[in-house]
Amino acid sequence: AAADDLAFHEFEEAANLLAETPDAATTSQSDKLTSQEHVAVVVGSGIGYGAEGEEEDDKTSLLQDEKPQPRFWTFDYYQSFFDVDTSQVLDRIKGSLLPHPGHNFVRHHLRNRPDLYGPFWICATLAFVLAVTGNLTLVLAQRRDPSIHYSPQFHKVTIAGITIYCYAWLVPLALWGFLRWRQGTRERMGLYTFLETVCVYGYSLFVFIPTVVLWLIPVQWLQWLFGALALALSAAGLVFTLWPVVREDTRLVAAALLSIVVLLHALLALGCKLYFFQPLPLDHVVPAPQAIPPSPNVLLPSSVQPMTTF
Amino acid sequence: AEAEDSPGEQEATSSKPLFAGLSDVSISQDIPIEGEITIPSGTRAQECDSSTLNESIRRTIMRDLKAVGRKFMHVLYPRKSNTLLRDWDLWGPLILCVSLALMLQKSSVEGKRDGGSPEFAEVFVIIWFGAVTITLNSKLLGGNISFFQSLCVLGYCVLPLNIAMLICRLLLLAGQGPINFMIRLFVVLVMFAWSVIASTAFLADCQPPNRKALAVYPVFLFYFVVSWMILTFTP
Structure with missing residues (x-):
């Protein structure tokens, strides 16, 4: 007994x-x-x-x-990627919004349990919000200047979706592959799994969702300010997370890798800004993210453009 | 199939006069006879209710239409009832999806050349692909709802947005303007809230309590995109 x-x-x-x-x-x-x-x-x-x-x-x-x-091939296998609670997802989003040095997103927030819920739905939200606000910008421009002909541009959903999803999956894949290759040459390097890399990238895109909504304010310098702020936050989170891994590598490779990561992030933000928030009818705009400096300024001749030389 | 359909009813009908037709049928003794196979082909009046083989086509179609209509009422007045979940069908979603896609078509050739508004196929794909994605998401999160039940609920809950689209088309006949746009915005917002509330009432209970928000958020996003397509439509 x-x-x-x-x-x-x-x-x-x-x-x-x-x-x-x-x-x-x-x-x-x-x-x-x-x-x-x-x-x-x-x-x-x-x-x-x-x-x-x-x-x-x-x-x-x-x-x-x-x-x-x-x-x-079983359903349970994929279920393990969605094994998160609401509080966990909110905690991870908060972690991606407030990066500070020495605070590793993977170690403190993912804790060996990367999920795909966050990256998938953050990307979906960002794509739709981009398309919707891009259309709303045109509507607002039409309100100010009736000569602009506005018609709903549904194809922006497709373009935004393809861009965001490609970025959030292909860049982590390349990064993970590169780090694996470097790990083969140097023994002491730690490594994140592919899912963790995807997770870091997916959550780091969250900060752009409120930013894109704020881009509705038709003041150019304010838009650029918000964009730079969001980019700084997001890229800082990425760098702080990747730093413990690449620290073991040579100085040159580490610097090159981190700058490429930041550069790609900046290109994404810049491309979105210039393609979706161009306050002109499409007939006159050639959407080319590379052609930055001669920004067509027909609509807002008096506005200041301090950061076009980004 | 007939015997499985309504055993209760057949028990009630298998009283005295029903066995009249059986008297000349010889059955060997060692075969066990269940009570349910005793209905002969002779009973006419009662059988019309239970058999789907003998009834007229009009009656069959009307019955299915009535089932669809009853589900529409459930969406318009969402209350705690699982009729929508128990006997699901995809007729309602198909009707709603096709009618919404047809209403979102531009009538003028100029509008089509513009390429701006969603094509029929795009609306169709967005609604079905979106519903499938949301369903997979809720299944992956551990919800205990079957795949087609969830599809059925999501499809039926597009109904308020269909009504919004109809109202918007009628309002657009009067011409465009800021006041007109405000009215349309109001209608679409109300119907959007209605759709989300109705689908949440059916779907949220199938999730673990600490994951409800995760399952409801994609539904919100889905109806948001559909309402945005409706709001930005211009003929």
Whole structure:
């Protein structure tokens, strides 16, 4: 009877532990079946539980190693990429909005559990918001100057979607491949997984969503100011996250890699600004993001353009 | 199939006079006879209600139309009921999607050459692809709703936006202007809120409580894009 009491007590304690750390017990359907084993693992490894942070991190990874990884053609495999809660997503967005040095986005917010929910829906939102605000800019321009002929430009949705998704997936792929190659030459380099890289890029694009909405204000210098601010925030987050990885490499490669990352980010922002927010009818505008300095200024002849030489 | 449809009703009808036709049918004793196979082909009046083989085509179509209409009413007056979830169909979504895409067509040749407004195929693809994406998203988040149930709900909840589109087309007949635009904006906003609330009432309960917002946000985005297409439409 004493042994039974002990076992029951142990299980209760484990249940309390589970209640305290909802993150540790994943909530998908298939895991509920195997939660018994998880409980045993938690009791065995986490008796001295009480602190959060690194310890919890270890435990989570331990639990994830425990269960068999589903095959990639099953639905469960993809379910593991969407295993996030609302509070986690909000926390990650907040982390991407407020970067500061030494604060690694992957280590502090992803914690070995990158999700695809954030990157996917942030990209979708950004694409649609870009298209909608791009159209609204034309409507506002028409309000000021009736000679402009406005018709809804639906193709902007397609262009924005293709651009954003290509950027948010192909650039992380290239970056990850490059880092893997560098890791082959130098032993001590750490590495992020491909999903973590995608996640970092996806969340770093979030800051552009409010920025794009703010670009509706038809004041040129204010638009450029908001754009520069958003770009600085987003690129800083990327650099702070990538720095611990590339630090081990040679100085030249590290500097080149980080500057290319920042440059691509700036090109994306600049391209969006110049293509979607050109207050002119399309007949007269050749959308060329490279041709920056001679910005057609027919509509706003008196406005100041301090940052066109960006 | 007939026997499975309404066993309760057949039990009620298998009273005395129904066995009249059975008297000359010989069945060997060792075959176990279930109660449900005893309905002979002789019962006419009652059978018209339960059989789909013998009824007229008009009656079949009317019954399906009535089911679709009942679901429309559920969307327009969303309350806690799972009729929309239990017997799903894709007729309503198809009708709504096609009518919305047709109404979004430009009538003039000049408008078509402009290439601005969404084509029929684009509207069609956005609605179906969007609904499939949202459904996959909610399934991946761990929702316990079947694929077609979710598609059905999302498709039926486009109905308020269809009404908004109809009103907008009527308003646009009166000509364009700022006041006209304000009225259209108001109508579209109200119908957009209606769509989101209706679909949320059906879909949100299928998610774990700490993930409801994650599942509802894509629905919001989806209806937002559809309402934007409606609002910016000019004939």
